[in-house]
Amino acid sequence: MPxxxxxxxxxxxxxxxxxPSLNNVSFSVTKGEFIAIMGAxxxxxxxxxxxLSTIDTPTSGDITINGVNLKNLxxxxxxxxxxxxxxxxxQEYLLLxxxxxxxxxxxxxxxxxxxxxxxxxxIRSLAETFGIDAQLNKYPSELSGGQRQxxxxxxxxxxxxxxxxxxxxxxxxxxxxxxxxxxTLKKSNESLHTTILMVTHDAYAAxxxxxxxxxxxGCIIKELFxxxxxxxxxxxxxxxxxAKLDTER
Amino acid sequence: xxxxxxxxxxxxxxxxxxxLYLLSISFVITIFFAFTSFSMNKVMLEKISGDGRVETMCxxxxxxxxxxxxxxxxxxxxxxxxxxxxxxxxxxxxxxxKSTILCLLTVENLLSCFGAxxxxxxxxxxxxxxxxxxxxxxxxxxxxxxxxxxxxxxxxIRTACFIFxxxxxxxxxxxxxxxxxxxMDLVRFEKNAEKQAKLHVIPSIIGFVSVILGYCIxxxxxxxxxxxxxxxxxxxxGMLTFILILLGTVLFIASFLPYMVQxxxxxxxxxxxxxxxxxxxxxxxxxxxxxxxxxxxxxxxAATLTVSSVMALSLYYPIAAVSRIAPSEIExxxxxxxDISAIMEMINRYSSGDDISxxxxxxYKVTSTAKQLPMEYSxxxxxxxxxxxxxxxxxxxxxxxxxxYTAILKAQGRQKALEQFTALNSNECIFVRYQPAxxxxxxxxxxxxxINNTEIPVIVTMTTLDNPISFANSVGTLIVSDNxxxxxxxxxxxxxxxxxxxxxxxxxxxxxxxxxxxxLDGSPYLQGNSHRVHELISLNSSTFLLIGFLVVxxxxxxxxxxxxxxxxxxxxxxSDYDILTKMGYTNKKIKKIIRKQAITFFSIPFLFxxxxxxxxTLIYKTALMQNLLENSIVxxxxxxxxxxxxxxxxxxxxxxxxxxxxxMVLKK
Numbered sequence: 001m002p003x004x005x006x007x008x009x010x011x012x013x014x015x016x017x018x019x020p021s022l023n024n025v026s027f028s029v030t031k032g033e034f035i036a037i038m039g040a041x042x043x044x045x046x047x048x049x050x051x052l053s054t055i056d057t058p059t060s061g062d063i064t065i066n067g068v069n070l071k072n073l074x075x076x077x078x079x080x081x082x083x084x085x086x087x088x089x090x091q092e093y094l095l096l097x098x099x100x101x102x103x104x105x106x107x108x109x110x111x112x113x114x115x116x117x118x119x120x121x122x123i124r125s126l127a128e129t130f131g132i133d134a135q136l137n138k139y140p141s142e143l144s145g146g147q148r149q150x151x152x153x154x155x156x157x158x159x160x161x162x163x164x165x166x167x168x169x170x171x172x173x174x175x176x177x178x179x180x181x182x183x184t185l186k187k188s189n190e191s192l193h194t195t196i197l198m199v200t201h202d203a204y205a206a207x208x209x210x211x212x213x214x215x216x217x218g219c220i221i222k223e224l225f226x227x228x229x230x231x232x233x234x235x236x237x238x239x240x241x242x243a244k245l246d247t248e249r
Numbered sequence: 250x251x252x253x254x255x256x257x258x259x260x261x262x263x264x265x266x267x268x269l270y271l272l273s274i275s276f277v278i279t280i281f282f283a284f285t286s287f288s289m290n291k292v293m294l295e296k297i298s299g300d301g302r303v304e305t306m307c308x309x310x311x312x313x314x315x316x317x318x319x320x321x322x323x324x325x326x327x328x329x330x331x332x333x334x335x336x337x338x339x340x341x342x343x344x345x346x347k348s349t350i351l352c353l354l355t356v357e358n359l360l361s362c363f364g365a366x367x368x369x370x371x372x373x374x375x376x377x378x379x380x381x382x383x384x385x386x387x388x389x390x391x392x393x394x395x396x397x398x399x400x401x402x403x404x405x406i407r408t409a410c411f412i413f414x415x416x417x418x419x420x421x422x423x424x425x426x427x428x429x430x431x432x433m434d435l436v437r438f439e440k441n442a443e444k445q446a447k448l449h450v451i452p453s454i455i456g457f458v459s460v461i462l463g464y465c466i467x468x469x470x471x472x473x474x475x476x477x478x479x480x481x482x483x484x485x486x487g488m489l490t491f492i493l494i495l496l497g498t499v500l501f502i503a504s505f506l507p508y509m510v511q512x513x514x515x516x517x518x519x520x521x522x523x524x525x526x527x528x529x530x531x532x533x534x535x536x537x538x539x540x541x542x543x544x545x546x547x548x549x550x551a552a553t554l555t556v557s558s559v560m561a562l563s564l565y566y567p568i569a570a571v572s573r574i575a576p577s578e579i580e581x582x583x584x585x586x587x588d589i590s591a592i593m594e595m596i597n598r599y600s601s602g603d604d605i606s607x608x609x610x611x612x613y614k615v616t617s618t619a620k621q622l623p624m625e626y627s628x629x630x631x632x633x634x635x636x637x638x639x640x641x642x643x644x645x646x647x648x649x650x651x652x653x654y655t656a657i658l659k660a661q662g663r664q665k666a667l668e669q670f671t672a673l674n675s676n677e678c679i680f681v682r683y684q685p686a687x688x689x690x691x692x693x694x695x696x697x698x699x700i701n702n703t704e705i706p707v708i709v710t711m712t713t714l715d716n717p718i719s720f721a722n723s724v725g726t727l728i729v730s731d732n733x734x735x736x737x738x739x740x741x742x743x744x745x746x747x748x749x750x751x752x753x754x755x756x757x758x759x760x761x762x763x764x765x766x767x768x769l770d771g772s773p774y775l776q777g778n779s780h781r782v783h784e785l786i787s788l789n790s791s792t793f794l795l796i797g798f799l800v801v802x803x804x805x806x807x808x809x810x811x812x813x814x815x816x817x818x819x820x821x822x823x824s825d826y827d828i829l830t831k832m833g834y835t836n837k838k839i840k841k842i843i844r845k846q847a848i849t850f851f852s853i854p855f856l857f858x859x860x861x862x863x864x865x866t867l868i869y870k871t872a873l874m875q876n877l878l879e880n881s882i883v884x885x886x887x888x889x890x891x892x893x894x895x896x897x898x899x900x901x902x903x904x905x906x907x908x909x910x911x912x913m914v915l916k917k
Contacts, residue, residue, distance in 0.1 A: 055831060076835045083833025094828040096527070103526060108832055110526045116517035245807030 001030040004195055005052065010061035012047050013216075014047055021047040022058065023218035029163070032193045033141045034186070036206035038242070039215030045199040046167060048215070052113045052197065053086055053165050054078040065163050069176060083111050087156030087164040087194075091171035093148040095140040100135040101151045102127075129191075130184050132181035146177025150184055164188070166198040170205045182208045203242060214241065221245075259357060270325055271364055271739075273809040276626045277802065278369025278408065284314060284798045285404040293381055297388070303791045304893060305875050310795045315800065319415060322807045326358070326652060328813045332820065336434030337427070344891045347427045357418045370408070376400045380794065388787050389759070435662035437866045448533075451506040456500025463493035467864035470871045472906050473687050498547055498857060503540040506853070507533045523838060527829070528845045535818055535850075542814055543853055545827060546807055550858030551802035553894055555865040560796055562870060567785050570877045575719045575776040577663055579750040579765070582722060582774040583609065585862040595768060599761035602754020606660040610653045611743035612723055613734075614645040618704060625683045625725035636743060644726040646698065647744065649717070650734035654679075657717035660751040666715040673730040678707040681716045681726035685879045696727075701740040707733070714879055719776040722747045747774075760782060802893070807854065808902035812909075815847050819910040826914040836915050843910045851903045859892065 005028060013020040022044045029035060037045045044166065050056035052063060052068055066085060073081055077242045087108075088094075095104050109119045129132040132150055140148050149169060156164050165237060170178035186208050188194045200206050208231065212224040224241060226234045257816065287293065288307035297303055330337075340350050378399060384391045434570055453651070467490055469476045478486050510529050514520045520529060536543070579596070583589060593607060610703060617626070627644040651673050658667050680691050690712045697704040707729065716726060722745060762780040769775050819826075834842075866888055878884060 053831070079830070079835040079838075081833075082831065086749065086833075088828075088830075089830050093826075094824060096530075096825050096828065097822070098825075099526070099530045103530055104522060107523075107526055107829075110521045111523050111833055113523075114521075116521045119521050120517070219453050 001032055003028050005029040008062045010058045012051055013059045017020045020218050031195055034189045034196045034209045035214045036209035038206055038212055043215040045215050049165050049167055049199050052129045054082055055101040066091055085162040087161035088168040089153050089156050089169045091168040093152045094153055095148055097140055100137050100139055105155045105158050122158060126154055129153055146173050149173055149181050153184050156214045164196045165192050168199055204240040206238050207231050271361055275368035278807050279320055279366050279372040279797055280802050281318055281378055282373030284410045285407050286377040286401045289401055289404050296390050296750045304797050313799060317802055323417050333792050334435050343433050351424050351427055358416050358419050362416055366412055401671050415550050434662040439507045448508045448511050449504055450502045452504040454506040456497050459493045459497030460501050463490050463497055464864055466490045467868055470868050478872060499544050501546050507536045514840055515620045524842055526844050529577050531846060532849055546810055546854040547857045549803055549807050550854040551861035553800055554862035555860045557800045557891040558888040560793055561870050561891045564789055564793055565887040568782055568876060571778055571781045573716055573877050575778045577749040577751050577783045578778050580719050581748055581769055583746040583748050598755045599758055602752055604754055605752035608657055608660055608749045610649055610747045612745045613648045613741055614738045614744035615648050615698045616645045617698055623691050628724055646725050647723045648737055649726045649733050651728055652731050654728045656719050657749050675730050675732045677710045679728040680709045680712045682712050682714055684876050700737055718747055721774050721776050722814055804898050811851055812902055812906045815850055816905045816909055819913055827910050840911055844907050847906050851871045851899055855899050
C-alpha cells in the first residue's frame with residue numbers, strides 16, 4: 001500500500017512550556033490504515049493531531065500528506081487542503097446546532113461544490129448504510145449523544161477524506177453508543193478504505209485499530225500491531241502494555 | 250476579597266466586553282444631561298419660548314426620554330446578565346449566596362454607571378453648550394455666554410438621582426432573575442436559550458397580507474378625493490392602516506420571514522452553497538429567540554425614521570412654500586398715496602443699497618358669468634373658508650397686467666419662471682392657481698369677464714403657480730393682456746393697490762420688518778419673504794431640537810441593541826465557526842457568513858422602517874400638509890437626507906458589529 005502520511009522529525013514547542021509537546025516524532029501511515037494514538041494526558045496526542053491536520057504548525061520537521069508538504073501551505077491553502085483531504089470527529093460532536101443532521105452532513109459536500117442531486121444521493125445512501133436515515137431531518141438537540149456522534153462521523157466520512165482524524169470520539173458516549181460508533185468507523189475503514197487516525201484513552205476503542213502508537217512526553221515509545229486480525233487478543237495486548245507502562249511511571 | 254474589589258477586577262479583566270456598554274450608556278446619559286441642562290436653562294427658554302410651549306414640550310419629552318433610558322439600560326443589563334449567567338452559577342457553586350451575587354452585580358452597575366455619569370456630564374455639558382451656540386446663531390439671538398453654565402448643578406443632581414433610581418430598578422430586576430433561577434438554571438442557562446422553531450403557515454400568510462394591505466391603503470391616498478381616506482374618514486382609515494401594519498410587521502417578522510427562508514431551502518441549487526447552507530438555517534434558528542427583539546427594533550426604527558423624515562419635511566416644506574406665501578421681500582397694501590413715500594423713506598433709513606425696486610400694482614376685481622369657475626374665484630369669501638375670518642374677500646378674479654406680472658417676477662429674481670411666459674393677446678390670460686392641479690387644470694377654459702356690464706370672454710392659455718403677489722393680497726389672480734387691463738382700469742377703480750419691495754440689500758433685515766408694522770398699524774396685509782422664513786425657523790427650531798434629542802437617542806438604542814444582539818449570537822455559536830474552520834472554510838468565507846448574518850439582522854429593521862417611513866410620510870404630506878408647491882423630488886430632499894443619515898448610522902453600527910464578530914471568531 002502506498003504511503004499516505006509521513007511525519008519526519010516533527011517537534012512542537014509552545015512558547016510558555018519548558019518541554020516540547022512533540023519531540024522529534026517520525027512515523028508513516030499507509031493508505032487504508034486504522035491507527036490509534038494512545039498515551040496519558042499531556043503526552044502529545046492532541047498536539048500531534050493538530051499539527052497533522054494543519055490546525056497548528058510544528059516548530060520543526062516535515063509532514064507530508066498525499067504528497068503535499070504541510071509546511072508550504074498558506075492559511076487559505078491549508079483551508080482548501082482540509083476541505084479536500086481531511087475529515088474530523090470530536091469528543092463534543094461539534095455539530096452545528098442550527099442545521100438538521102442532513103444539512104450538517106451536507107456542509108462539507110457544498111464546500112466541495114458538488115451538484116445538489118449528488119449531495120442528496122450521497123447522504124441518503126450513506127445514512128442508510130450506517131443506519132441513521134430516520135434522523136436525517138432532526139436537529140442535533142433532538143438526538144442522543146451516540147446518534148449525534150454517529151452523525152458527526154458521517155459528516156466526516158461522506159466526502160471520502162484521505163485521512164479521518166478522530167479526537168477521543170467515544171469520550172462522551174456510553175458503552176453501547178461507543179461500540180456503535182467504533183463499528184461505524186471500522187466499517188468505513190473496511191468498505192470505503194478510509195484512513196483513520198484516532199486519539200483515545202480507551203483500550204477498548206483502540207482495539208478496533210490495526211496499529212497503536214503509544215505516546216509519552218511527546219515521543220512514540222511503543223507501537224503495537226494487530227497480528228492475526230483478532231480484536232479481543234489485540235485488546236488484551238493493549239491492556240497489558242498499558243499496565244506495564246503504568247508500573248514504569 | 251470583598252465585593253468591591255471583585256467588581257473592580259471583573260470590570261478590569263472584561264474591559265473590552267464592558268467598553269461598549271460603558272460607551273453606550275455614557276452616550277445615553279450625555280443626551281439626558283444635555284437635555285436636562287437645556288430644559289433648565291432659563292436664559293434660553295426665555296428667549297425661545299414666550300408662552301410656556303417649550304417648557305411643556307420639555308416636560309413631555311423628558312418623560313419619554315426617562316422611559317427610554319430605563320428601557321435601554323434594562324435591555325443592556327439583561328444582555329450582560331445573560332452572557333454572565335454561567336459565571337454567576339460558578340459563584341453559586343463555590344458557595345456564594347444569591348444576595349452576595351446580587352450585591353456584586355449592583356456594585357458593578359454602580360461602578361459602570363458612575364463612569365458613565367462622569368463621561369455623560371462632561372460630554373453632555375459640552376453638547377449643551379454646542380446646542381445653545383447653534384440656536385443663538387440660527388435664530389440670531391443675543392445671549393450672554395457667561396450666563397450659560399457648563400455644569401448646571403440642578404441638572405447634575407437630577408441626572409444623578411435618575412441614574413441612582415435606574416440602578417435600583419436594575420438591582421430589583423437582577424434580584425428577580427437570580428432568585429427565580431435555580432443553580433442548575435444558572436449553570437445551563439446559555440445552553441437552554443434556544444428552542445425548536447415551529448413554522449406556521451396561517452400566521453405567515455396573515456402577516457404578509459396585512460403588511461401589503463396596509464401599504465395599499467396607504468397608497469390609496471394618492472387617489473385624492475376618491476380615496477378611502479376621504480370617503481370613509483381619515484382617522485378611522487389611519488387607525489386601520491396602523492393596526493394592519495403593526496400586526497403585519499409582528500407576524501411578517503416572527504412567522505413569514507422564517508417560513509419563506511424555510512421554503513427557499515427547497516431551491517436546492519441555491520441552498521447547497523457554502524454560505525447559504527449555514528446562513529439560512531442559522532437565520533431560522535436565531536429567529537426562535539430573537540424575533541421579539543427584532544420586532545421591537547423594527548418598530549423603533551420605523552418610529553425613528555418616520556419622526557426624523559416628517560420632522561425634516563415639516564421644517565423644509567413651509568420654508569419652501571414661503572416663495573408662494575410671501576414672494577416679495579416686503580409687500581403691503583397702499584391705503585393712501587402718501588404711504589409709498591413714507592415706506593420708501595423708512596426702507597432707505599435701514600438700507601443704503603441701490604438695488605431696491607419699488608413696484609406698485611393695482612389689482613382689479615372682475616366677476617365672471619361662467620358656469621364653472623375655479624375654486625380660487627370664491628375662496629375665502631365666507632366663514633369657514635378663510636385663514637383670517639375677520640377679513641373676508643369678495644368673489645371674483647383679481648386681474649393684473651402682463652407687464653406688471655413680468656416686472657414683479659424680474660424684481661423678485663425669478664428668471665426661470667419668466668422664461669416660460671410669452672406675451673398675451675387681448676382675449677388670452679394666465680390663471681394663477683392656489684394649489685397644484687391634481688388632474689386636468691383650467692388651461693383652455695373660457696371665462697366671460699363682466700366689464701362695464703359687457704361680457705368679454707378670455708381664454709386661459711396656461712395656469713401657473715408662480716404668483717407674483719402674496720395670497721394675503723391676491724387670490725384668484727388672473728394675468729391679462731396689457732390692452733384688456735387698460736380697458737378694465739378705465740371702467741373701474743382698483744380693488745387694491747399693492748407695493749412690492751425687492752432687493753438683496755433688504756433681504757434678512759429683520760429690524761426693518763419690525764419697524765414696518767408700527768407704521769402700517771399691524772396690517773395683516775404686510776408680508777415679507779425672509780421675515781417669514783426667520784419666523785418659521787424661530788417658531789419651529791425648539792420643537793425640532795427637542796424631537797431631535799429623542800431621535801438621536803432612538804438611533805443609539807437601535808444600533809447598540811443590534812450590536813449586542815449580533816455579538817451575543819456570534820458568541821453563542823463560536824464553536825460552530827471553529828468547526829467550520831476545521832472543515833476547510835477559509836477566514837474569507839467565514840467573514841462572508843458573519844457579514845451575511847449581520848446584514849440580515851440590520852436590514853430587516855432598516856428596510857421595514859424605511860417602508861413604514863415612506864408610506865407614513867406620504868400620508869402626512871398628502872393629507873395633513875397644505876399643498877402649495879408642485880410635487881417635485883426637491884421637496885423630498887430633507888426626507889432623503891434623513892434617510893441617508895439613518896443609513897450611515899446603521900452602516901457604522903454594522904461595520905462595528907462585523908468587525909467585533911470577526912475578531913471574536915477568527916484566529917490570527
